[in-house]
Amino acid sequence: MKIFGFSIGDDRLPGELAGAGDAARDRGDWPDAARHYRAALSRDASRADIWVQMGHALKESGDLTAAAAAYESALLRDPDVADTHLQLGHLFKISGRRDAAATAYARAVGLDPTLRDAIEELRSMLRKGAKPDASVSAGLVESLRYTRRHRPAPSIAEPADDDRATAIFDVSDLLGYFHNARLPTGIQRVQIEVISALLREPPVEVQIAVCAFSIDRSDWVSLPADLFLDATRLALMEGGQRDPDWQALLKDIALTVDLSPALIFPQGAWLINLGTSWWLQNYFLKVREAQRHHGIHYLPFVHDMIPVMAPEHCTRPLTEDFISWVQGAFAHTRDFLTNSEASRRDLITVADRLGYGVSEDQVQIVRLDADFRRPGDTPPIAPAMDRYGLDAGNFVLMVSTIESRKNHLAAFRAWRDLITRHGAEAVPTLVCVGNRGWLNDGVFARLESDPTLQRQVRMLSGVSDSDLAGLYQAAAFSLYPSQYEGWGLPVTESLSYGKVVLASDSASLPEAGGDFAVYFRQGDQAGLLDALERLIFDLPYRQSLEARIAAGFSPRPWRALAMDILSRITTGQTPPAAPELAIPVATPGRYYPLHRSHSIAVGPGLVTGEIFRSGSGWAAPEDWGCWTRDGDGLIEARVATGASRPMRLFIGLRGETQRATPWRLEITGRQLARGSLGADEIQWVSRTISPEMIRDGILRLRLIGSDQASASSDTRLDRNSVGVIGFMVCDAADTETRSAFVEALAMDDLDALTVGEPTL
Structure with missing residues (x-):
């Protein structure tokens, strides 16, 4: 043999x-x-x-x-x-x-x-x-x-087979949050409760689905409803981030996102994002593609405008990403959801600063006056008291992420003054519940420098829902001195448990607390101290406030909030005739960089080049510019001068990081230029574009990295090919503008030419 x-x-x-x-x-x-x-x-x-x-x-x-x-x-x-x-x-x-x-x-x-x-x-x-x-x-x-299935659940959506509208909720940031934390905070809580309520009791008028955006694939995929419900159920249970069941579920989610086919949107579907997406650099590129091919309506929930209105409380990278997102949001939709009159005013203010006209009727307010208690669930107080070494009725609860905006320092100053005036024995413990956010060094430095304050303040994190409910029920009252909010969920949460809340009067907090909260003027430290003394030492006063809450405060079920969100769809309101589908204008003489936004303030001078990218041939923008993907990147722009005169194009190219790559530029299928780039080499290319190359006033410029475009998907080593730094077009006869560009390039000051905003 x-x-x-x-x-x-x-x-x-x-x-x-x-x-x-x-x-x-x-x-x-x-x-x-x-x-x-x-x-x-x-x-x-x-x-x-x-x-x-x-x-x-x-x-x-x-x-x-x-x-x-x-x-x-x-x-x-x-x-x-x-x-x-x-x-x-x-x-x-x-x-x-x-x-x-x-x-x-x-x-x-x-x-x-x-x-x-x-x-x-x-x-x-x-x-x-x-x-x-x-x-x-x-x-x-x-x-x-x-x-992992634990219950029957509606299947995640295939294209609608009837005349009902389809609402697809994007939970990308919630899944991203789960990989770093388990217990949800404010925005995550809203997503969990609203979407879970709709999945458990689907509305008759609208088909509900869930999707997630994959960074690696730069596309959306469907997320099975049962998998989402399992994730939200486990997230609210006791257990740490390393819990085996939790880790197994996260792996299931990751593989589902990696393996599922790209989501094909039903025609005219609504893509609703109740969370954040500013960290997803290719998000709006894909929104444009879905709008062009499937006519989707993008509907974001704008929880606040804090990075613009109060950037001192945010890190610079967050502010930069948020401002980039703001520009994208206004360019891709005319319908918005928000949570308060204060947030709507801020949204319209920012739109005006950027040169976009947004009216009040384009911004629907969905008040977050929800009931945070679990139906029929009254967790015992004793376990939470024993776990954290607290005495019921002898502490004040402050629930918030630990960051500068939440104003822990004002609370600490007030507690130090209370101790000085009344002695430590007479002052209740201040219990601060929340995970660490950003810009909080001063909070912990203040505690570390004062042993007396340390003994009177407890910092807790990773508190489960049941323990938090016990803490609310056992607290004397709650405190929320935040300097800026979109809504203020802990205010509503405290009232849900029948507890008085002392809050600042900033931004939306009077809307969240209504007539049931006690307020002090933001920045008035003496007023805060006076209000605390009365709530601590005047028991009949506090009891009268609790009685008023019990008699008059009526939080809504989460499903009622969910139906408010869907009312934008069920009442037949639709965006204007798809202005987001128009190709944006490239103003002659204006330079458009394709890099990530570095702006830390908004104004009519902001420029985004991202919006000119078209098709699937782009990686996410980086600090220098943007790689093409698979060697085929398309730029589309309307040219304001029309198509009757020759135009001059200036475009910056960057070679791949590890090898030389041939490239060519095409306009409407005709070759404009070609060459080769060494590894990481930068070239600026300038060519004249004849009028016949600009059809219907549209410039369609395709950059092809030859080697990448010809490689098979099974053998390609790197999906990124030749990159684009930025571009500018001008009248070919405008020698002054052409000279200005060359001078700005020589002086490394192209920002001087980024004036204005592309319009749709």
């Missing part, structure tokens, strides 16, 4: 021959190991385990084709061994067959969802653009769903 062309004459039993092969393997003699495994298989070819070892030996010997055949022979005999699929995936990976490797890894994970190596390898392949077999991906996603 011959196996792989070798004659076998050894009369030992298969097990003995395999053992000799193992011994050769252990001493690193792979050819000898392969020889013995061949002999063993000549005696008994049904042994899948020996076929696997044969594959190892052949792979290490460098015969990758024969090794693949050996692994596949093992799988023919025993197809349900996850490790064999894993080994086959490794072989395909080193052979450069990324799609085949991803398919093998996906099969391994489907057979054993705990096989960490397979999970990590699969995600790595997917991030590099590999595309596993669609049926294998679908089967894996479905198996993950069923292994």
